[in-house]
Structure formats: structure tokens, C-alpha cells
Amino acid sequence: MDNVLTLITNSADGALSADQVEVARRALDAIGGQSAAADWLSPHEAVDIAFDGVHPKDAEAAVRQALGDRPLDVIAQSALRRKKKLIIADMDSTIVEGETLDELAEFAGLKDQIAALTKRAMNGEIGFAEALRTRVAMLEGLSESFLEETMNGVHLNPGARELIATMRENGAFTALISGGFSFFTDRIRERVGFHMSLGNKLEIVDGHLTGQVIPPVVDKDTKLEMLVDMAAQQELGMTDTFSIGDGANDVPMLMAAGMGVAYHGHPVAREHARARLDHADLSGALFIQGYRRDEFVT
Structure with missing residues (x-):
């Protein structure tokens, strides 16, 4: 897939959960994206979700809205030359x-x-x-x-x-x-x-x-x-x-x-x-x- 969305938390704010990852994936799917399975960069701290079908800016905005005030950083970008x-x-x-x-x-x-x-x-x-x-x-x-x-x-x-x-x-x-x-x-x-x-x-x-x-x-x-x-x-x-x-x-x-x-x-x-x-x-x-x-x- 050409794009990737990354979720990152600070351990002081609590763990990043599989449920939160699923919220992000559903948000991508809801705007026409196709998302891959979670790829954990660090357990309970940072995860990549590869996706296609939507612009990274739209993906990031949709996931931020879906996650609300959860203490998570959300970054969507091209997967190339990261x-x-x-x-x-x-x-x-x-x-x-x-x-x-x-x-x-x-x-x-x-x-x-x-x-x-x-x-x-x-x-x-x-x-x-x-x-x-x-x-x-x-x-x-x-x-x-x-x-x-x-x-x-x-x-x-x-x-x-x-x-x-x-x-x-x-x-x-x-x-x-x-x-x-x-x-x-x-x-x-x-x-x-x-x-x-x-x-x-x-x-x-x-x-x-x-x-x-x-x-x-x-x-x-x-x-x-x-x-x-x-x-x-x-x-x-x-x-x-x-x-x-x-x-x-x-x-x-x-x-x-x-x-x-x-x-x-x-x-x-x-x-x-x-x-x-x-x-x-x-x-x-x-x-x-x-x-x-x-x-x-x-």
C-alpha cells in the first residue's frame, strides 16, 4: 500500500490499545479507504496502519475526529522514503x-x-x-x-x-x-x-x-x-x-x-x-x- 497512518502515545498517558487501532481502521474505511492489519512498531506505544484509497490529509483528519480527545498522536503520510x-x-x-x-x-x-x-x-x-x-x-x-x-x-x-x-x-x-x-x-x-x-x-x-x-x-x-x-x-x-x-x-x-x-x-x-x-x-x-x-x- 502507498500510504501509512501512525498512532503514537506517551506511556505516561496510558497504553495504545487494539480497540483504538480498530477505531482508526473503521474511520479509514468509512471515507473509502482500504486499510491493512496493524503493524506494531512498539507494543502499546506506536503502530502503523497501511492504507490506500484516500489522501493522507483526509485520512488523518478522519482518524483524529474518530479518536476524539484520546491522548494519541496521529500522522498520515506516503509510505515511500519515510x-x-x-x-x-x-x-x-x-x-x-x-x-x-x-x-x-x-x-x-x-x-x-x-x-x-x-x-x-x-x-x-x-x-x-x-x-x-x-x-x-x-x-x-x-x-x-x-x-x-x-x-x-x-x-x-x-x-x-x-x-x-x-x-x-x-x-x-x-x-x-x-x-x-x-x-x-x-x-x-x-x-x-x-x-x-x-x-x-x-x-x-x-x-x-x-x-x-x-x-x-x-x-x-x-x-x-x-x-x-x-x-x-x-x-x-x-x-x-x-x-x-x-x-x-x-x-x-x-x-x-x-x-x-x-x-x-x-x-x-x-x-x-x-x-x-x-x-x-x-x-x-x-x-x-x-x-x-x-x-x-x-
């Missing part, structure tokens, strides 16, 4: 928990004010570059030692290492491209195992932040440009690319990649991305590509 050969990942609230700039601002007593601006930027309510410069300006005079203290409190989202290690093992080029700061992206690259990373650079003079970002700013256009350029460098078509992020700053690359995934995303990212992971952890990005749990590299 395993991608290039991934670009956002950092903050995607590979790592939370926003590193917000956490840095806590040392200046400005976390609430800066976090409010971050949220507006991620929702697309204000321009990213404008919001970045405004937030960094508020940190003028902060000791650079707080960068390391902030880094000590950064935690990876579950599945981050498995996602990148598994894709690398299968020949993919892996990149961490963030509107956050290179101080953090460089360290997260090493911790997770990305091939390369790119982030914004803070100006530091005499051991203190000046409140300035060193140009050029890494923004949504940069992410898109890097996706296109790296695909060309790897001699890949866009079908072979994967992108994942959570906010407005990620939308162009989410729309351009062969598979773009909004990860626990803000509404603007969820609206425009090809696929959504609202419940699963980052291992869901591997299930979307058809990897089985026993193929994961840890």
Missing part, C-alpha cells in the same frame, strides 16, 4: 526542556518579563529578531558566569539522544539550529551528538553581557536557508529532509521539509507543520519515520 537523511532540530522547548534565555534571565530577576516576550515571539505575535534584541538588552551587565550556571540546569527532553543517535546510525546528517545562543547550542550539540550546531552569539566584554547580539541574527529565515543548503550539500531532495521545532521561528523550515513536525508546539507551529507530536516524546519522531523501538540507538 526514513530521512537530514534533520534540523530547534533547541529550546524541543531538544531541551524550556527556554534557555528565560532561565538565564532568572539570574537578573527578570524571568517573568522576559518569558512573556518569549511566549509572544513563539506565538508569532511579535517579530523574533525584535524580541531577541529587546530581551538581550534587558540583560546588560549580567556576569557571563551565569551562562554556565544556566547550562548546569538544562535538561534534555526525553528521546533526544535516541532520536539523533538512531538517525546518525542510519546515515542521516544531524544539525541543531537555534535562535538561542551558541553558548548553549555548542554544549547541547556535544551532549546529544549532533554533527553541527548554530546559534546566536552574545556580545561579552570584560566578563559581562553588553546587552547586544552579534550579527547576523539566526532566525526563521536562517533555519530555512540552512535546511535548503544542507540538503544540497548532502545531495538530497527535500523529500529526504526532516525538521522539528515548536514555535513561529520554526514555521518556514517545518513547511519546507519533507517531514516537518511541531513538537508540543505553539498554535502557529501546530497549524503550519506537516505533522504534530502533542503527546509523545521525541522518540515519536522516529516512529513517524517507521523505526521500530528495537531499532533505536541509545
Whole structure:
């Protein structure tokens, strides 16, 4: 069959049941599809249902409606070339928990004010570059030692290492491209195992932040440009690319990649991305590509 629908749950939300799979199959059949038997990628966690006869977007919409508010992620796509050969990942609230700039601002007593601006930027309510410069300006005079203290409190989202290690093992080029700061992206690259990373650079003079970002700013256009350029460098078509992020700053690359995934995303990212992971952890990005749990590299 030419298409596949994947159901994924987070084990914290409960098991994925055979009954739920049957609900999905009946929904496909009801709109004229022909579905195959369930192919479990991980028992009670993720399953593929191959199908024909309907467009993946229609299949996904019908199954979402049939499943209602069950805590399941639903992704329908072509079964061809699911395993991608290039991934670009956002950092903050995607590979790592939370926003590193917000956490840095806590040392200046400005976390609430800066976090409010971050949220507006991620929702697309204000321009990213404008919001970045405004937030960094508020940190003028902060000791650079707080960068390391902030880094000590950064935690990876579950599945981050498995996602990148598994894709690398299968020949993919892996990149961490963030509107956050290179101080953090460089360290997260090493911790997770990305091939390369790119982030914004803070100006530091005499051991203190000046409140300035060193140009050029890494923004949504940069992410898109890097996706296109790296695909060309790897001699890949866009079908072979994967992108994942959570906010407005990620939308162009989410729309351009062969598979773009909004990860626990803000509404603007969820609206425009090809696929959504609202419940699963980052291992869901591997299930979307058809990897089985026993193929994961840890």
C-alpha cells in the first residue's frame, strides 16, 4: 500500500490499545479507504496502519475526529522514503526542556518579563529578531558566569539522544539550529551528538553581557536557508529532509521539509507543520519515520 497512518502515545498517558487501532481502521474505511492489519512498531506505544484509497490529509483528519480527545498522536503520510537523511532540530522547548534565555534571565530577576516576550515571539505575535534584541538588552551587565550556571540546569527532553543517535546510525546528517545562543547550542550539540550546531552569539566584554547580539541574527529565515543548503550539500531532495521545532521561528523550515513536525508546539507551529507530536516524546519522531523501538540507538 502507498500510504501509512501512525498512532503514537506517551506511556505516561496510558497504553495504545487494539480497540483504538480498530477505531482508526473503521474511520479509514468509512471515507473509502482500504486499510491493512496493524503493524506494531512498539507494543502499546506506536503502530502503523497501511492504507490506500484516500489522501493522507483526509485520512488523518478522519482518524483524529474518530479518536476524539484520546491522548494519541496521529500522522498520515506516503509510505515511500519515510526514513530521512537530514534533520534540523530547534533547541529550546524541543531538544531541551524550556527556554534557555528565560532561565538565564532568572539570574537578573527578570524571568517573568522576559518569558512573556518569549511566549509572544513563539506565538508569532511579535517579530523574533525584535524580541531577541529587546530581551538581550534587558540583560546588560549580567556576569557571563551565569551562562554556565544556566547550562548546569538544562535538561534534555526525553528521546533526544535516541532520536539523533538512531538517525546518525542510519546515515542521516544531524544539525541543531537555534535562535538561542551558541553558548548553549555548542554544549547541547556535544551532549546529544549532533554533527553541527548554530546559534546566536552574545556580545561579552570584560566578563559581562553588553546587552547586544552579534550579527547576523539566526532566525526563521536562517533555519530555512540552512535546511535548503544542507540538503544540497548532502545531495538530497527535500523529500529526504526532516525538521522539528515548536514555535513561529520554526514555521518556514517545518513547511519546507519533507517531514516537518511541531513538537508540543505553539498554535502557529501546530497549524503550519506537516505533522504534530502533542503527546509523545521525541522518540515519536522516529516512529513517524517507521523505526521500530528495537531499532533505536541509545
